[in-house]
Amino acid sequence: MLEKLGNAIKKATDKISNAIFLDKNLVDTIVRELQRALIEADVSIPLVKELSEKIRKAAFDEKITGIEKKEHLIKILHDELIHILGEKKELIPKEKGQTRIMMCGLYAAGKTTTTAKLGNYFQKRGKKVALVGLDVWRPAAKEQLEQLGKEHNLNVYTVPENDSAINNWKQIEPKLEKYDLVIVDTAGRHDLDSELVEEIETLNKKIKPDKTILVMPADIGQAAKNQAEKFSNSLNITGVIISRMDSTAKGGGALTACAETNSGVYFITTGEKINDIEKFNPEQFLSRLLGMGDLESLMEKIRSVTDEKQQQKIQEKLQEGKITLTDVVEQIKSMNSLGGMDKMLSMVPGLGKAKIDKAQLDEQQKKVAKWEHLVNSMTKEERENPELIKKETTRIGRIAKGAGVNNSELRALLKQYDMLAGMVKGTQGMDMSEGMNPKQMEKLMKKFARGGRGKMRF
Numbered sequence: 205m206l207e208k209l210g211n212a213i214k215k216a217t218d219k220i221s222n223a224i225f226l227d228k229n230l231v232d233t234i235v236r237e238l239q240r241a242l243i244e245a246d247v248s249i250p251l252v253k254e255l256s257e258k259i260r261k262a263a264f265d266e267k268i269t270g271i272e273k274k275e276h277l278i279k280i281l282h283d284e285l286i287h288i289l290g291e292k293k294e295l296i297p298k299e300k301g302q303t304r305i306m307m308c309g310l311y312a313a314g315k316t317t318t319t320a321k322l323g324n325y326f327q328k329r330g331k332k333v334a335l336v337g338l339d340v341w342r343p344a345a346k347e348q349l350e351q352l353g354k355e356h357n358l359n360v361y362t363v364p365e366n367d368s369a370i371n372n373w374k375q376i377e378p379k380l381e382k383y384d385l386v387i388v389d390t391a392g393r394h395d396l397d398s399e400l401v402e403e404i405e406t407l408n409k410k411i412k413p414d415k416t417i418l419v420m421p422a423d424i425g426q427a428a429k430n431q432a433e434k435f436s437n438s439l440n441i442t443g444v445i446i447s448r449m450d451s452t453a454k455g456g457g458a459l460t461a462c463a464e465t466n467s468g469v470y471f472i473t474t475g476e477k478i479n480d481i482e483k484f485n486p487e488q489f490l491s492r493l494l495g496m497g498d499l500e501s502l503m504e505k506i507r508s509v510t511d512e513k514q515q516q517k518i519q520e521k522l523q524e525g526k527i528t529l530t531d532v533v534e535q536i537k538s539m540n541s542l543g544g545m546d547k548m549l550s551m552v553p554g555l556g557k558a559k560i561d562k563a564q565l566d567e568q569q570k571k572v573a574k575w576e577h578l579v580n581s582m583t584k585e586e587r588e589n590p591e592l593i594k595k596e597t598t599r600i601g602r603i604a605k606g607a608g609v610n611n612s613e614l615r616a617l618l619k620q621y622d623m624l625a626g627m628v629k630g631t632q633g634m635d636m637s638e639g640m641n642p643k644q645m646e647k648l649m650k651k652f653a654r655g656g657r658g659k660m661r662f
Contacts, residue, residue: 246457
């Protein structure tokens, strides 16, 4: 997301750092490149001008003492970018009692899928969540929410009849007492017309939400400012979720517009999968733009897709230097749930710009379903001791046939096992607290993307 802007900022900081001295021509070049990238990312012209003036002023400020002018300029650039991205804002449900959240936004903003993502996010963190579908205007809106709930084990409440949203809420509300968190999906329109305003204002009085969240798509750009102001006039908007941040280079407009209207951003969504939702932290976001990674968000995503008990068992096996084929498939499935290896790489410090063939990553992810069938076709003994399969070629044919795949697919799975088992043995007794060298990590990820291709000797 916003890759051009990230590259331009990184290029600007590199030019400042490598300069022997700062002259007017260099500063003007840096400012022009930044202006072009910011405008392409849909950041408003007044904000771009303000940032440009502050950089020029900082570059030639004779009053600076104690630090190098170059360091001061880089700090000004960093601080101003954080400023235009807005302050950090967190969505924290109550410790005791029920928290009610009402979702609002215009038509096709992604409210329904975002409602499910938000519910899943908090359910993974121990909250008892209920989703309520009150969109009686869009065909199949309630069915969509019900389907998402069924797929991801979320509790969803709707009323089949397309009566008014108010009447639907009256029927559903008595069933919600046992939940910690209630998230209500409301209807959108093509424009913020009087009918929508009247409905959401009435719903607001009936639901009495603790938080009212505006969902805006990233590609709305600078129009986000006008939308945020209009909704704020009708409702007490407590924060924003920006959807579809993965699909546009224009997300800077929505982010900065929210900052200008003091509509803090709670979350951004970065894909179609249920776990593609991240807390928005301006400093971490900027860090990722610069290719410096965002480990905190990565750990948040890992916690959202993994079962703690299962991970503890696998951790114990890793410490003993033992790993089974079932463990291999489960770990790769977890990676896919995170949105794929390419998204994970962007969050690892030093690997934000790692060049790994996307086609290879896509192909590798497609293999996982076949590998799962293969593991299910094995005996318990074979899953736990893959060396048996290598020693007896008749086992390879039997397992592949049982899974309905070619022998080569099983050999690819065994190569993946060998690679991960070798990693486990290689890290035994090592202090991994500081992580892996970025070059080693990149090499490993490329090998993973290739599926561990190489000669097989069985």
